[in-house]
Structures are given as structure tokens and as C-alpha cells.
Amino acid sequence: MIPQSFIHDLLSRADIVDTIDRYVPLKKAGANFVACCPFHNEKTPSFTVSQSKQFYHCFGCGAHGNAISFLIEFSGLSFVEAVHDLAAHMGMQVPEIADRAVADDGALTGVQPSYRNGDEVIQKALVEVLYQSMQYYREQLKISDKAIAYLKGRDVSGKIAAQFAIGYAPSSWQGLAAVFPNYSSEKTRKLLTQAGLAIINDEGRQYDRFRDRIMFPILNQKGQIVGFGGRVLGKEEPKYLNSPETMLFEKGRELYNFFSARRAIRDLGYVVVVEGYMDVLALAQHGFDNVVATLGTATSSFHIQSLFRQTDTIIFCFDGDGAGRKAAWRALENCLSMLSDDKSVSFLFLPDNTDPDSFLRENGKDAFAFQIKHALPLSDFLFKELSLRNNLQTSEGRAKLVHTAKPLLQQVKAPALSLLLMNRLSGLSGMDRIELQVLLPLKRPVSDRRVMKQQRKVMISHCRRLLRALLYNPGYITKLNRNLLSECGENPEEVSALKSLMELLDINPHLIHNEISILNCWNDDHHRDLLQIIESEVLEWSDPSAVEAEFLDTMKKLQSLQDKKRMAELHSKSLDKLTEDEKRELQRLSMQ
Numbered sequence: 001m002i003p004q005s006f007i008h009d010l011l012s013r014a015d016i017v018d019t020i021d022r023y024v025p026l027k028k029a030g031a032n033f034v035a036c037c038p039f040h041n042e043k044t045p046s047f048t049v050s051q052s053k054q055f056y057h058c059f060g061c062g063a064h065g066n067a068i069s070f071l072i073e074f075s076g077l078s079f080v081e082a083v084h085d086l087a088a089h090m091g092m093q094v095p096e097i098a099d100r101a102v103a104d105d106g107a108l109t110g111v112q113p114s115y116r117n118g119d120e121v122i123q124k125a126l127v128e129v130l131y132q133s134m135q136y137y138r139e140q141l142k143i144s145d146k147a148i149a150y151l152k153g154r155d156v157s158g159k160i161a162a163q164f165a166i167g168y169a170p171s172s173w174q175g176l177a178a179v180f181p182n183y184s185s186e187k188t189r190k191l192l193t194q195a196g197l198a199i200i201n202d203e204g205r206q207y208d209r210f211r212d213r214i215m216f217p218i219l220n221q222k223g224q225i226v227g228f229g230g231r232v233l234g235k236e237e238p239k240y241l242n243s244p245e246t247m248l249f250e251k252g253r254e255l256y257n258f259f260s261a262r263r264a265i266r267d268l269g270y271v272v273v274v275e276g277y278m279d280v281l282a283l284a285q286h287g288f289d290n291v292v293a294t295l296g297t298a299t300s301s302f303h304i305q306s307l308f309r310q311t312d313t314i315i316f317c318f319d320g321d322g323a324g325r326k327a328a329w330r331a332l333e334n335c336l337s338m339l340s341d342d343k344s345v346s347f348l349f350l351p352d353n354t355d356p357d358s359f360l361r362e363n364g365k366d367a368f369a370f371q372i373k374h375a376l377p378l379s380d381f382l383f384k385e386l387s388l389r390n391n392l393q394t395s396e397g398r399a400k401l402v403h404t405a406k407p408l409l410q411q412v413k414a415p416a417l418s419l420l421l422m423n424r425l426s427g428l429s430g431m432d433r434i435e436l437q438v439l440l441p442l443k444r445p446v447s448d449r450r451v452m453k454q455q456r457k458v459m460i461s462h463c464r465r466l467l468r469a470l471l472y473n474p475g476y477i478t479k480l481n482r483n484l485l486s487e488c489g490e491n492p493e494e495v496s497a498l499k500s501l502m503e504l505l506d507i508n509p510h511l512i513h514n515e516i517s518i519l520n521c522w523n524d525d526h527h528r529d530l531l532q533i534i535e536s537e538v539l540e541w542s543d544p545s546a547v548e549a550e551f552l553d554t555m556k557k558l559q560s561l562q563d564k565k566r567m568a569e570l571h572s573k574s575l576d577k578l579t580e581d582e583k584r585e586l587q588r589l590s591m592q
């Protein structure tokens with residue numbers, strides 16, 4: 001695993017502005033940098049990056065984190081991948097220590113590493129093996145008349161074949177031995193099987209997984225090759241064979257062509273999700289570059305989340321047959337909880353026995369563009385399907401409709417959409433809105449952070465001011481008069497967060513000189529959200545140096561509160577009961 005000290009070192013040395021600017025162009029604004037938020041849809045920038053504290057915060061959606069969490073959230077990298085990516089940019093070598101508890105590895109960002117560390121060397125070797133195999137398959141395609149004829153027959157141009165690095169795995173059992181002369185040596189054997197390229201049978205004989213197939217390299221979100229899809233040329237089964245799940249390749253995480261399509265998806269403002277490699281190629285051939293395919297799995301929530309990071313509009317394109325409908329329904333189910341009122345999902349069903357490839361060949365590009373434009377919105381598909389499944393002529397059927405719709409509608413967190421769906425259900429079931437609402441109470445809409453922010457402005461507690469100062473500069477802890485802390489008990493959560501923060505600094509005095517955000521060292525989830533919000537408040541100040549003034553002022557106010565309390569206490573005693581010391585104290589307090 002990666003030592004925490006390295007992560008900290010990395011975060012202090014890497015510049016978050018550079019890191020984010022690689023993906024999202026930033027503009028300087030006062031002491032900070034801003035951009036329109038890459039994590040939610042907005043017209044005016046509320047995504048703010050602090051160079052001095054090395055963190056980002058979005059005042060619109062609350063996204064918050066450091067350079068590593070940005071890479072995880074934005075590029076879909078795992079924790080370990082993000083650390084390596086950042087280190088590579090800094091020319092730093094990631095040290096490895098023996099694999100103990102993996103748990104605290106991801107604690108810095110709250111994200112668990114998806115695989116254990118120490119594996120990076122192997123992963124690198126696997127990528128290399130896959131890459132060499134890809135080159136080999138490409139060479140083989142050039143000399144196979146059969147494979148070329150097949151691609152020509154499917155209208156795949158040489159240009160498209162090159163663009164997608166299409167290859168051909170010859171029909172021999174050990175074709176890859178041509179690339180790896182030590183094919184059967186223990187080391188190569190292990191690498192090839194780990195990469196999913198070779199299989200060892202029960203007799204211990206080793207052979208190539210992909211034989212006599214058109215080969216489609218699959219890239220991850222960093223553009224590294226992580227696996228292959230292979231298609232037969234004739235009618236054999238299985239028609240498609242994918243790499244097995246390996247250390248590099250998780251089907252539920254990867255989408256075919258996602259890496260290359262990202263730009264077009266952003267430019268065109270939507271993505272088309274299709275079922276197969278050939279569909280992606282056919283659409284690319286006709287100028288649709290914003291197309292991705294799932295890899296023989298259902299569309300996962302992870303897929304949808306990754307896609308929604310690039311665009312607000314997803315269009316699923318499925319075959320019109322039973323299998324297509326089923327796949328679409330699965331996709332719908334996985335979308336519901338991820339919808340917001342500014343995102344849209346629709347479904348395009350092609351006529352029976354047609355796939356995008358054959359549709360385009362028969363009808364051309366414009367017809368397909370028309371279909372995309374008129375795809376069925378998610379809500380229409382949802383109710384159409386539910387109506388088909390239940391007999392709405394009977395009370396029992398309508399009751400069942402409500403019963404089936406309930407778990408689906410309750411997943412929708414988008415407030416407006418949620419209400420609209422409820423209205424439609426009311427129309428279909430014949431039940432009135434109020435009755436329905438009793439049966440399926442809507443999720444409370446996510447509280448609007450802007451409103452919360454406004455409310456906060458009115459009442460900022462002393463405790464919060466102290467937290468703000470400590471987060472801005474932990475050095476204030478040395479100037480903090482701890483005797484006064486008893487006076488700032490307005491908000492129990494803030495008080496408890498303040499206590500935890502002080503404890504962290506007491507136990508780790510070296511952190512007092514920490515320049516970058518102290519929350520990089522915050523290893524539990526407790527209070528994290530609150531501290532992130534408080535930390536980001538200073539970002540909005542035109543003059544952050546005013547933190548010092550606020551800190552001193554707060555100490556003064558707390559002192560005066562304590563004095564008043566003490567005075568009241570002394571006044572409550574009769575004068576002749578006061579000791580000499582108390583009398584002097586009272587005199588001193590009254591003079592202030």
C-alpha cells in the first residue's frame with residue numbers, strides 16, 4: 001500500500017490548479033481559480049479552486065476535495081490509479097510498503113482503493129502485454145484476406161479499422177507465441193493468463209483465448225488498453241467473446257470507446273449508448289463519434305455516473321426485440337436514482353431485427369439522427385412498460401401498477417421530475433394525488449445549499465468562526481485561549497468538530513505548519529462534510545487575510561461573554577460575602 005506520508009507529500013507538491021486545468025480550464029478570480037462546475041450543470045462558475053490550500057469546492061453542488069479526489073471523481077480513476085497519475089506528472093516515484101490494512105489507504109479521499117497496492121508493477125506489465133498483443137493482431141489483420149473480406153462486408157472502412165485499432169486473432173492455438181517467444185515460460189504464462197489472453201486447460205496445456213476473431217481493443221478512461229472484445233467471422237458461438245475480468249478490466253466499469261468519445265460527447269452535448277462494438281463502428285462511420293457500448297453487461301450505475309459527468313443527456317439505443325427491451329429496462333432501473341431535473345435519459349428502439357449497423361445501412365445518417373431526436377423519454381418508457389405489464393381495466397391491475405411503480409418512483413430524487421411522475425401515475429391508476437402520496441411518500445428534495453448558505457450568513461456562531469480560522473491556518477491553535485471555549489456552545493455539531501480538530505492538532509503538532517488543507521489529514525468521516533463547507537467559506541472572501549481579524553475579534557467576544565457571566569455570578573452574591581480577591585476581580589471586570 002501507499003504510505004500516507006507520501007500522499008501528503010504528493011498533495012503538497014502537486015499543484016491542484018495544474019491538475020484540474022488539464023481537464024477543466026480554470027480562470028483566475030481574486031486569490032482563487034474558478035470554472036463552471038464539471039460535476040453539475042451550470043452557466044455561471046461556482047466551482048472554486050484554492051491554490052494556497054490545494055482544494056476545490058463547488059458552491060453549487062457541494063463537490064469538494066483535493067487533486068487526488070478530483071482525478072477519482074472526474075476521470076473515474078481508482079484511488080491507486082489517481083495517486084500514480086499525479087505522481088507520474090510530478091516525476092515522483094510511488095513508494096510501496098508491505099500490504100497491511102488496506103483500509104486507511106483511501107481514507108484521505110473517503111474512497112476505497114479498488115484493488116490492493118503493490119500490484120502496480122504487475123498492472124503495468126499487463127498493459128504492456130495487451131499492447132503488444134494488440135500490435136500483433138493488427139499486423140495479422142493486414143495479412144488475413146478472410147478478415148479483411150469480413151470487415152469490408154460489414155462496411156468497415158480501412159480508416160475506421162485503423163482509428164479503432166481493430167485487429168485479427170488468427171485461428172492457431174498459440175498465435176501469441178509469435179509475439180512472446182517465451183510463451184510457455186512460467187513468467188509469460190502467468191502474465192498472459194492474468195491479462196486474460198491465454199487459458200490453461202485441465203491437462204496444463206496453454207492456448208490463446210482469442211482465435212479466429214476480429215479483435216476490438218478496449219481502453220480504460222486513461223486511454224490504456226485493458227482488454228479485448230473478439231467477434232467471430234462466421235456463425236459460430238459465442239458471437240462475441242470478451243476478456244475475462246482481470247486486475248485491469250472490470251466490465252461494469254468500462255465502456256467501449258468512452259475514452260475516445262469523450263470530446264465528441266461534450267461537444268455534441270449527448271451520448272448514445274449502444275449494445276455492441278460493431279454498432280459503435282457503424283455509427284462512427286457515419287460521423288457519430290459520441291457513441292459508447294457496454295461490454296456484454298447491463299448498463300451499471302457506475303456507467304451512468306461516468307456518463308453524466310460528461311453530459312446531461314444520455315440516449316440508449318437498443319434493438320427493438322425482447323432482449324433489447326429487457327436491457328433498456330435494466331438501464332432505466334439503474335438511472336432512476338441518478339436523475340436530476342437538469343439531466344435527461346431517453347430510449348431509442350429500432351424496428352424489429354434491426355441494429356444501428358443495419359439501420360444505418362438501410363436508412364442512412366439523417367434517418368438515424370431523426371430517431372435520436374425523437375427517442376422515447378425515460379418517463380414515457382417507464383409508464384408505457386408499466387401499463388403493458390398490468391391490466392389497467394381492473395382495480396386489481398391498477399393496484400398492481402401502483403405497487404410496481406412505488407419502488408421505482410421512490411428512487412427518483414429529482415424534485416420536479418418526481419412530482420411529474422407522480423401526476424402521471426395518478427392519471428393512470430385513477431387514484432388522486434393525495435391518496436397516492438400517502439401510499440408512496442416522496443423523498444424530501446435535497447436541501448438547497450444556497451438557501452442553507454444564506455441562512456448561515458445571518459447566524460455565524462463563534463465556534464464556526466474559530467473553525468474557519470483553524471482550517472485556514474492551523475497555527476491559530478497556539479493563539480487560542482482554551483479557557484474561553486466553554487462560551488461557544490451554540491451549535492453542538494460545530495463544538496464537537498472543533499474539539500476533534502483541536503485533538504488532531506494536539507496529537508500531531510507538526511500539522512500546525514501544514515500549508516495545504518488540513519482536511520487531507522482528516523481520516524474519518526466524522527464531521528467531514530461540515531468541515532469541508534466551513535473550509536470553503538473563506539474562498540468567497542475578497543480578502544482572506546481578514547481571517548486574522550475575525551479570529552481576534554471572536555476571542556475578544558468570547559472573553560467579554562465570559563466576563564459578563566462572571567460579573568453576574570459575583571453580583572449575585574451580597575457584597576459582604578465576597579472575598580477580597582473577588583472584590584478586586586469585580587472591580588476589574590466593571591472597568592472594562
Ligand SMILES: [Zn+2]
Pocket residue numbers: 037038039040047058059060061062063
Ligand atoms: Zn458543482
